[in-house]
Amino acid sequence: MNNVTMGEVIRDAIHMEMQRDSDIFVAGEDVHFGGMYAEYLGFFEEFPNRIFPTPISETGILGLGLGSAAMKLRPLLCMGKLDFMMVAFDEVINQAAKFRYMFGGKVEMPMVIQANYGMTLNGQAAQHSQSLEAFFCHLPGIKVVAPSTHADAKGLMISAIRDNNPILFLQPLRLMRAKGDAPDGEYIVPIGKANVRKEGTDLTIVSWGPVCCEAVSAAETLEKEGINAEVVDLRTLSPIDFDTVLESVAKTSRLLIAHEAVQQCGLGAEIAALVAEEGMDYLDAPIKRLGGAFCPIPFSPVLETEYFISADKIAKAAREML
Amino acid sequence: MKMNNDVLPGMYEMMFRIRTFEMKARELFLAGQLPGFLHLYAGQEAIATGVCTHLRDDDQIVSTHRGHGHLIAKGGRTDKMMAELYAKNTGYCHGKGGSMHIADPDIGILGATGIVGAGMPIGLGAAFAMKYRGQDNVTVVFFGDGGSNRGTVHEAMNMSALYNLPLIFVCENNGVGFSTVQKLHQKIEDISVRAAGYGFEGFTADGNDALEVYEVTGRAIEKARNGGGPTLLEFKTWRILGHTLGDKELYRTAEEKAEWAKKDPIPRLSKHMLENGIANQAEVDRIEQKIIKEIDDAVQFAIESPVPDASELMVGVYAD
Numbered sequence: 081m082n083n084v085t086m087g088e089v090i091r092d093a094i095h096m097e098m099q100r101d102s103d104i105f106v107a108g109e110d111v112h113f114g115g116m117y118a119e120y121l122g123f124f125e126e127f128p129n130r131i132f133p134t135p136i137s138e139t140g141i142l143g144l145g146l147g148s149a150a151m152k153l154r155p156l157l158c159m160g161k162l163d164f165m166m167v168a169f170d171e172v173i174n175q176a177a178k179f180r181y182m183f184g185g186k187v188e189m190p191m192v193i194q195a196n197y198g199m200t201l202n203g204q205a206a207q208h209s210q211s212l213e214a215f216f217c218h219l220p221g222i223k224v225v226a227p228s229t230h231a232d233a234k235g236l237m238i239s240a241i242r243d244n245n246p247i248l249f250l251q252p253l254r255l256m257r258a259k260g261d262a263p264d265g266e267y268i269v270p271i272g273k274a275n276v277r278k279e280g281t282d283l284t285i286v287s288w289g290p291v292c293c294e295a296v297s298a299a300e301t302l303e304k305e306g307i308n309a310e311v312v313d314l315r316t317l318s319p320i321d322f323d324t325v326l327e328s329v330a331k332t333s334r335l336l337i338a339h340e341a342v343q344q345c346g347l348g349a350e351i352a353a354l355v356a357e358e359g360m361d362y363l364d365a366p367i368k369r370l371g372g373a374f375c376p377i378p379f380s381p382v383l384e385t386e387y388f389i390s391a392d393k394i395a396k397a398a399r400e401m402l
Numbered sequence: 403m404k405m406n407n408d409v410l411p412g413m414y415e416m417m418f419r420i421r422t423f424e425m426k427a428r429e430l431f432l433a434g435q436l437p438g439f440l441h442l443y444a445g446q447e448a449i450a451t452g453v454c455t456h457l458r459d460d461d462q463i464v465s466t467h468r469g470h471g472h473l474i475a476k477g478g479r480t481d482k483m484m485a486e487l488y489a490k491n492t493g494y495c496h497g498k499g500g501s502m503h504i505a506d507p508d509i510g511i512l513g514a515t516g517i518v519g520a521g522m523p524i525g526l527g528a529a530f531a532m533k534y535r536g537q538d539n540v541t542v543v544f545f546g547d548g549g550s551n552r553g554t555v556h557e558a559m560n561m562s563a564l565y566n567l568p569l570i571f572v573c574e575n576n577g578v579g580f581s582t583v584q585k586l587h588q589k590i591e592d593i594s595v596r597a598a599g600y601g602f603e604g605f606t607a608d609g610n611d612a613l614e615v616y617e618v619t620g621r622a623i624e625k626a627r628n629g630g631g632p633t634l635l636e637f638k639t640w641r642i643l644g645h646t647l648g649d650k651e652l653y654r655t656a657e658e659k660a661e662w663a664k665k666d667p668i669p670r671l672s673k674h675m676l677e678n679g680i681a682n683q684a685e686v687d688r689i690e691q692k693i694i695k696e697i698d699d700a701v702q703f704a705i706e707s708p709v710p711d712a713s714e715l716m717v718g719v720y721a722d
Contacts, residue, residue, distance in 0.1 A: 140557030173677015184495035
C-alpha cells in the first residue's frame, strides 16, 4: 500500500486479523465512527456486533478487556491518548500484567491496548502530549511496542494481535496522518526485535517512535558533514532487543539515546545502564541521553519548540560526541 | 423461585466446609505455619453458598481478598487451596499467588484480586464475553460495603446496564471496611438503592439466611440467563473475625458481636433442616465429621507437598 496514512496502515492490519479471527473485537470511545485516525473506518458496518463504542470509562474499558481476554476473547482496546489511560493504571499494573503469573499460568491476557502518544507540535499541552512509555516498561507481564514507520506499524499490529500477552501498542500521534508505504498482505514484524534504520560507523543513535524519524533526519544531515551515524530503532520498548543495541555500539564505540519522553528515569536510562554494564569496553566516549526536559509539556509554541527533541538537537548532540 | 429442600443438606455441607477451612487456616496462621496474611470469610458463608449453588462450572465468579468462601463454594478443592496458603508447588497457583489470588477458570473461578473493587471491571469483561458468544452463562462479581465506593463499581454498573450483560453484582455488606464502619464511609444504608441510578434493579436481603440468599439470587440469575441484564444483590452480614488476623477489632462492641453470633448462618440452617425434617441430627453429624476429616487431610496434603524450586521465579511471566 503506497502513500497512505499510518492510521490506514494500522486499519489494514486490524481488518485482516478481524477477518481471520472472530474472537477479535474493538472497544473504546468513539470507535463506531472509525477511530480518531481511521483505524477502524468502515468496521462498524462490516463487522456488526464486534465494534463497541463505550462511555468515557477507561477503567471500565480496560476491565472489559481484562475479563474478556481471561475468557479467551481477543480484545483491541482503544484508549485515545496514552495520557487518558492513567486513570486506569490499576487495571494494567495490578491486573493485566499480573494475572498470568499470580494465577500460576492458568489465565492468559491476549489483549492489545492501542494508545496515541507524543507531541503534535500544535499546542495540545501538558495532558494531551505525553510519552509515558517508561512507566509501562517498568512492568513485568506486559509488552510495549512503538513503531516509527508505516511498515512497522502494520507488522507490529499483526504481531500484537496474535500475541497472547497484554500489549501496549503505542501509536505516534504526529505520524498518524503522515503518508507512507507499507507492504500489502500479511506482513509481520516480530515483537522484541529492533531495526537498524540507517547503517553507520561513527556513532549509534538509539531511538524509537517519532523521535526516531528525527534521528534518521539528523543522520542524513550528519552524513553530508562526513559523520556516519547508525540509527537503531528499538520498535519494541519492552522487551528491549539489547543484542542489536550492543552490536551497534561495538561497531561505532559511541552511543546517543534520543527520546521525547522526560529524560529523568526515561527508557534511555535503562539502555544507558545496560550498555555501561555490558559494553564498557566498546565505548570511546561517555554515553549521552537526549530526552524531554523535567517539566510538563507547555502550550506556548515557543516553549514547545524549546521542549521538542528535533533533528537539529540530535545532530548537535552527535557532533559534540565526536 | 420455590425453595427446593433437596439442595439444603448440600448447602449445609458447603457452609460447614468453608467455616472449618477458615477456622483451620486461622489456627495454622496463629501457629506461624502460613506466610503472608489472611482475610477470613467466617460468618459470611451463606452468601457464597447461596449464590454459588446456582452456578454451573462455566459460569464465572470474580472474587476478592476475602475470597476463600467464594472459591470453595464454587467448587475449589480445599487441598489445593490449603497448599496455596502454605505456598507449596501443589497449590492452585503453584505458590505464586497466595490467599488473595487463587484462580481456576475450568471451574469458573476467574480469579480473586487483592485490590479492593478491582473485580468489578473484570466481571464486566467476563459477562461481556458470555454475551459476545451468545452463551446463557452468568458472571457473579463479589464486593463489600467497603469496595462499593470505588469508581470501578460505577463504571462497571453503568456499562453492564448499557450492554445488558449477564452480570450479578453481589455486595456482602458486613457493615465495615477494615476498621471503618459503614456510616463513616457512605451516607446511604442500603447499597442496593444505587442500582436504580444505573437503570437496573437492586435488592437487599438477609445475608445470614441461606434460604433467602438462595431464593433472591436464583431470581436474579434466571433473569440474567434469559437476557434480562444485571442485578445488584446486597446481603447484610457480619464477618466473625477481624479484617485480617491480628486486627484487634477495636471498632466493634461486645454487644454487636453477641447480637450477630445469634444470627450465625450455620446453626441457623441446621436448625431449619432439623425442625422441618429435611435432615436429622445423625445426618448433620455425618456431614460435619466428613468435612472435618477433609480439612485435616487438606492440611496434611499441604504439609507434605514440596515448595516451588527457586528456578520457578521467572516462569510464567509471559505467555509463549
